[in-house]
């Protein structure tokens with residue numbers, strides 16, 4: 001591919017340094033995605049310009065007009081601290097008619113709500129955990145159809161924000177307590193889902209119209225403390241010391257029958273299409289002991305640090321990291337205009 005001007009949108013605190021030398025593992029962990037993306041694309045010969053974005057669109061516009069990037073690569077997961085505003089920034093890029101990587105704004109919106117995405121997916125007869133939503137300031141009453149244990153989460157946050165061992169509740173008192181925690185501390189409505197005992201399975205999908213599905217990946221909870229639930233809490237996802245201590249590892253899912261692998265991959269593609277995703281996304285499941293893959297959530301624009309699940313699964317499938325980033329740029333540049341997609 002020819003040398004491109006790539007404008008990379010990042011959180012202002014996560015503009016990566018030129019070299020990771022002298023930083024602790026904890027520090028690197030904060031900006032490893034931004035660092036890996038920027039350094040890898042530079043090494044591939046592209047002209048890469050990271051731009052910190054917090055609560056202003058004007059710098060994006062100025063940069064697009066003065067520097068004229070060939071493509072905007074967005075690593076933003078929020079705007080003004082709000083995760084749900086990620087789609088607004090992408091909508092703005094769409095209005096500016098500049099090619100951008102990752103998912104279109106409609107897909108971001110459909111995938112965001114943990115209730116909406118499950119309702120859409122369930123319509124296509126794909127198994128999802130039973131759930132109920134607890135809006136803000138409403139009394140918490142568990143519907144009779146929902147048995148315990150349940151897992152209580154923010155309706156629309158991600159990155160396991162607000163998810164800890166206390167999220168899994170086995171009594172109505174604990175349910176009420178955890179719902180008010182989400183309302184008051186996280187500041188969003190809550191969703192309570194049937195807790196699905198099973199393996200934690202991730203499936204990467206890459207593409208706009210034609211899709212490439214990556215190998216079925218598993219997060220293994222090697223060595224949890226006695227009585228702990230094997231779930232991807234904030235600590236499991238973001239604390240390297242904890243990951244090491246508890247031997248949290250990810251890798252290709254082992255010992256799955258080829259038919260089951262094919263089925264999971266087929267379902268992942270159907271979910272990707274149902275939620276109108278494009279670019280790249282990771283679809284997450286819990287695989288119950290009877291072989292049913294329950295859809296947990298779709299993550300458009302998942303984290304793509306070289307060591308993380310998506311890039312690792314791509315590498316396992318023969319797509320080296322620089323090639324993966326190159327494909328993501330190419331998919332952004334050849335996305336059809338919205339009118340074509342909608343038609």
Ligand SMILES: Nc1ncnc2c1ncn2[C@@H]1O[C@H](COP(=O)(O)OP(=O)(O)O)[C@@H](O)[C@H]1O
Nearest residue numbers: 129157158159160161193194195196231232297
């Ligand atoms: N219904 C469920 N049954 C079992 N575990 C769940 C369920 N929902 C979530 N979890 C666990 O919690 C983690 C985070 O939940 P998720 O819905 O993916 O939120 P986030 O968007 O914050 O990642 C999952 O990766 C999984 O380990």
Ligand SMILES: [Mg+2]
Nearest residue numbers: 159160284297
């Ligand atoms: Mg998740």
